[in-house]
Amino acid sequence: MDSDANVAVPVEEAAEAHPAWRRVQLARHPKRPHSLDYIQRLVTDFQEIHGDRNFGDDPAIVAGLGQFEGRAVMWVAEQKGRDTKQKLYRNFGMPKPEGYRKALRAMQLAAKFGRPIITLLDTPGAYPGIDAEERGQAEAIARNLREMARLPVPVVVVCIGEGGSGGALALGVGNTVLMLENAVYSVISPESCASIIYRDSGKAEQAAAALRLAAEDLLSLGLIDGIVPEPPGGAQEDPAAAAEFLRGHLVLRLDELAGMSGDQLVNHRYAKFRKMGNFFA
Amino acid sequence: MAWFKRESGELDTSGEKKVRTEGLWVKCESCRQIIWKKDLEDNMNVCPKCDKHFRIDARTRLAQLLDDNQYETFDGNISSTDPLKFVDLMPYSSRLKQAQKDTGLKDAIINSQGKLLGRPVVASVMEYAFIGGSMGAVVGEAITRAVERAADTRMPLIIVSASGGARMMEGVISLMQLAKISAALARLDEAKVPFISLLTDPTTGGVTASFAMLGDLNIAEPGALIGFAGPRVIEQTIRQKLPEGFQRSEFLLKHGMLDAVVPRLEMKAYISTALKFFVD
Ligand SMILES: [Zn+2]
Numbered sequence: 098m099d100s101d102a103n104v105a106v107p108v109e110e111a112a113e114a115h116p117a118w119r120r121v122q123l124a125r126h127p128k129r130p131h132s133l134d135y136i137q138r139l140v141t142d143f144q145e146i147h148g149d150r151n152f153g154d155d156p157a158i159v160a161g162l163g164q165f166e167g168r169a170v171m172w173v174a175e176q177k178g179r180d181t182k183q184k185l186y187r188n189f190g191m192p193k194p195e196g197y198r199k200a201l202r203a204m205q206l207a208a209k210f211g212r213p214i215i216t217l218l219d220t221p222g223a224y225p226g227i228d229a230e231e232r233g234q235a236e237a238i239a240r241n242l243r244e245m246a247r248l249p250v251p252v253v254v255v256c257i258g259e260g261g262s263g264g265a266l267a268l269g270v271g272n273t274v275l276m277l278e279n280a281v282y283s284v285i286s287p288e289s290c291a292s293i294i295y296r297d298s299g300k301a302e303q304a305a306a307a308l309r310l311a312a313e314d315l316l317s318l319g320l321i322d323g324i325v326p327e328p329p330g331g332a333q334e335d336p337a338a339a340a341e342f343l344r345g346h347l348v349l350r351l352d353e354l355a356g357m358s359g360d361q362l363v364n365h366r367y368a369k370f371r372k373m374g375n376f377f378a
Numbered sequence: 379m380a381w382f383k384r385e386s387g388e389l390d391t392s393g394e395k396k397v398r399t400e401g402l403w404v405k406c407e408s409c410r411q412i413i414w415k416k417d418l419e420d421n422m423n424v425c426p427k428c429d430k431h432f433r434i435d436a437r438t439r440l441a442q443l444l445d446d447n448q449y450e451t452f453d454g455n456i457s458s459t460d461p462l463k464f465v466d467l468m469p470y471s472s473r474l475k476q477a478q479k480d481t482g483l484k485d486a487i488i489n490s491q492g493k494l495l496g497r498p499v500v501a502s503v504m505e506y507a508f509i510g511g512s513m514g515a516v517v518g519e520a521i522t523r524a525v526e527r528a529a530d531t532r533m534p535l536i537i538v539s540a541s542g543g544a545r546m547m548e549g550v551i552s553l554m555q556l557a558k559i560s561a562a563l564a565r566l567d568e569a570k571v572p573f574i575s576l577l578t579d580p581t582t583g584g585v586t587a588s589f590a591m592l593g594d595l596n597i598a599e600p601g602a603l604i605g606f607a608g609p610r611v612i613e614q615t616i617r618q619k620l621p622e623g624f625q626r627s628e629f630l631l632k633h634g635m636l637d638a639v640v641p642r643l644e645m646k647a648y649i650s651t652a653l654k655f656f657v658d
Contacts, residue, residue, distance in 0.1 A: 223587075223606065223607075225606070225607030225608075225611045225612045225615050226607075226612060226615060226616055227612065227616065227620065227621070227624065229606070229607075230605050230606060230607065230612070230624070230625060231633045232633070233591075233633070233634070233635050234587070234606040234607070235586035235587040235590070235591050235604075235605065235606035235635075236591040236635055238587040238588070238606070239556075239560065239586070239587050239588050239589070239590070239591040239592050240591070240592070242556055242557050242560035242561070242587075242588055243560040243561070243563055243564045243567070243592055244564070246557070246560060246561035246564045247561075247564045247568070262544070262553060262584070263544075263553070263556060263583075263584050263587045263588075263606070266553055266554075266556060266557060267587075269557070270557050270560075270561070282550055282553075283549065283550060283553075284544050284545075284546060284548075284549055284550055284552050284553040284584075285544075285546050289611075290546055293546065294466035294467060294546075295466070295467070307462065307464055307465065307466070308462070308546075308549045308550075309462050309549050309550070310549065310550065314549075314550075315550060318461065318549075318550070318551060320550055320551065320554055366561070367561050367562075367565070370554065370557045370558045370561050371522070371558060371561070371562075373515075373518075373551065373554040373555070373557075373558055374461075374514070374515030374516075374518050374519060374548075374551050374554065374555060374558070375459050375461060375515060376456045376457060376458060376459060376515050376516050376519055377456065377457045377458070377459055378455060378456050
């Protein structure tokens with residue numbers, strides 16, 4: 098960042114949390130349904146597939162074959178843990194390169210057999226660690242972005258909780274991208290943003306508002322295609338109802354894409370991302 | 379500007395000497411030797427004593443890569459709309475104006491078309507001095523257009539990265555540029571037009587995690603910081619000191635992430651030879 102003035106912009110003390118920050122808290126709620134909670138409710142004959150055929154199997158990403166409302170669908174999802182043991186096992190939902198490579202392997206397998214893909218995004222971000230850097234975290238994410246762009250099958254992406262920057266986008270190049278009502282999607286975590294711009298990670302609430310990371314923000318910026326409603330109070334209040342809302346939207350979106358050829362799907366995806374971002378010319 | 383920064387434990391120079399030598403000498407931060415500035419420039423801003431590769435701006439880079447410093451620039455007129463009306467310690471719109479004034483560019487990129495040892499190429503070069511070379515909608519659009527121009531004209535593409543990653547002040551719009559450029563690169567890949575990605579100091583974050591790692595060849599200058607997560611973030615996450623040389627070009631080469639580490643003085647010849655293999 099550049100040098101900055103010593104004078105902070107005055108910010109009014111809010112009586113209660115900013116709506117954007119409430120969203121962040123809901124997106125990270127300890128009882129919020131995680132990917133497997135949805136998969137268990139929505140998918141039959143689920144068979145998880147493991148490993149990147151290269152280095153290992155990353156439990157922060159779950160991939161599997163399954164039947165969904167009369168269709169064979171490949172599921173690829175970021176997975177957080179619930180209790181301490183599970184959190185550690187899932188690495189707090191922060192995938193490593195082998196996770197992204199497993200995801201790509203699964204998606205290309207789906208493409209080979211003409212099966213649509215549904216991905217669920219829920220990560221604080223790709224894992225920032227020595228081993229992840231050694232094995233090419235950046236390369237793994239980059240390759241997924243390029244290869245997802247040319248998958249000749251329908252790809253529907255749903256951000257169900259935390260859409261943590263490149264770590265989420267690495268599974269996020271879809272024909273249709275949805276967010277759950279209380280999910281967030283951001284280029285940087287509010288805490289990291291606050292520590293950079295205010296030199297104070299405690300100002301995450303302000304940063305959350307500035308980043309425009311809520312579902313309505315992304316919809317109004319033209320970055321997502323729709324918002325899936327959650328039960329009153331948030332998905333954690335009634336996970337079964339949340340799953341039913343999601344089911345309905347997924348069926349609708351898969352139907353929209355069902356008639357398109359491989360080339361049409363690739364062109365449709367290209368056109369969608371190509372127009373993201375305005376500028377003065 | 380002082381002719382070199384005072385560092386603790388070292389002798390400062392006298393004011394008188396400073397005046398006489400202003401701008402003529404630089405201190406190498408790597409070997410700490412004092413270098414005649416002209417010697418440094420004649421050596422492509424590589425320290426003649428220790429081979430430290432100094433950072434250079436986008437125009438200097440283009441002068442080093444393209445024949446006779448002759449090239450046509452394009453897409454230089456597009457500029458940011460400040461889509462989020464982002465304000466941190468100063469409004470993003472003010473930051474943009476300041477960076478535009480300092481660099482003479484509308485944003486952190488120069489798109490160009492010129493010749494490299496006689497071969498027409500498209501070269502898109504990032505400008506680190508413009509808000510840390512960060513990528514928002516303008517950089518994303520410009521690079522995408524460079525990729526599309528390479529695909530349309532079948533001229534080889536060279537992208538020179540120097541960036542801290544996605545531009546926070548444009549939020550998720552910045553993030554989506556990773557996908558936009560990578561999708562364009564999928565088309566270039568299918569068109570079988572060569573793409574050389576040159577990573578320079580520093581290349582981190584979303585730039586590394588998209589186009590910088592997607593070259594037909596990924597090459598880097600010696601000693602460049604290259605990574606996904608910044609070293610400070612990693613240290614905070616794992617709570618231990620990082621090993622010497624971590625995330626430097628040579629580290630990436632050793633771990634299989636780069637095709638080659640190429641000294642600046644050999645860069646033009648290296649790229650030319652590679653393009654000859656791909657195209658002729
Ligand atoms: Zn030196």
